[in-house]
Amino acid sequence: MFKRLGVVSVLAALVSLAFVSLAQAQSAVTMSAVEFAFQPSTASVASTSVTFNLRNDGQFSHNIAIDGRSGSIFPNDLTAGQSASATVNLPAGTYTFYCPVDGHRDRGMVGTLTVAGAQSARAGGLDPIMVPAALAVLGVVLLGSGFARRRSATVRG
Numbered sequence: 048m049f050k051r052l053g054v055v056s057v058l059a060a061l062v063s064l065a066f067v068s069l070a071q072a073q074s075a076v077t078m079s080a081v082e083f084a085f086q087p088s089t090a091s092v093a094s095t096s097v098t099f100n101l102r103n104d105g106q107f108s109h110n111i112a113i114d115g116r117s118g119s120i121f122p123n124d125l126t127a128g129q130s131a132s133a134t135v136n137l138p139a140g141t142y143t144f145y146c147p148v149d150g151h152r153d154r155g156m157v158g159t160l161t162v163a164g165a166q167s168a169r170a171g172g173l174d175p176i177m178v179p180a181a182l183a184v185l186g187v188v189l190l191g192s193g194f195a196r197r198r199s200a201t202v203r204g
Contacts, residue, residue, distance in 0.1 A: 075100055076160065080109035080125070083151055085144070088158035095164045097137055102130040112147040113137070113160070119147050139164030 074094035079086045082105045099120050103109050108124035113135075121131045139162050146156035 074098065074162075078102075078158075079104045080146065080156075081105040082107060083146070083154035083156040085111075085146075085156065085158045089160075090158070091161040091163065093163045095137055095139060095162055096134060097160070097162060098132060098134045100130070100132045101125060103127055107151075108148055109146050109151065109156070110148060111144050114143045114145070116142075124148060137162045 074092035074096060075098040076090040076092060077100040078090070080101055080103045099111055101109070101111060101121070103125040104127075106127050108126050110124045111120040112118070113120070116135070116137070120133045120135060125131055137160075142160045142162065144158050144160055145152040
């Protein structure tokens with residue numbers, strides 16, 4: 048009986064950590080491009096691997112470029128109605144992104160991206176993703192041991 052509870056507790060802990068890791072790894076920014084703005088124009092992500100999903104809802108071609116990074120995110124500008132996705136790796140920090148099509152940045156087609164990353168997300172040395180995961184695992188283990196004690200007390204009594 049104790050062996051089964053131990054196995055169940057360990058499996059539950061592994062599943063919890065797998066879901067937390069998956070949630071931590073996903074960082075997508077979904078936005079629309081119109082004349083002359085990104086909607087939304089601010090975004091925050093937790094991971095340094097950032098996927099941009101852009102739909103051109105405007106009449107003119109649009110793209111995304113990031114200050115401090117050479118080139119555009121998408122290899123070709125998106126024409127009206129087109130959508131595209133691309134993933135880039137960015138260190139933790141705050142970035143200005145803009146439309147590199149001639150004159151669009153000057154007309155205000157600019158936004159701000161905040162990349163938290165693992166190190167920046169830590170407050171006082173504690174990772175805000177892993178602390179709840181560790182507490183969940185501890186809860187599962189304690190719950191399993193409580194059931195084991197209750198079961199052994201019932202069998203003795």
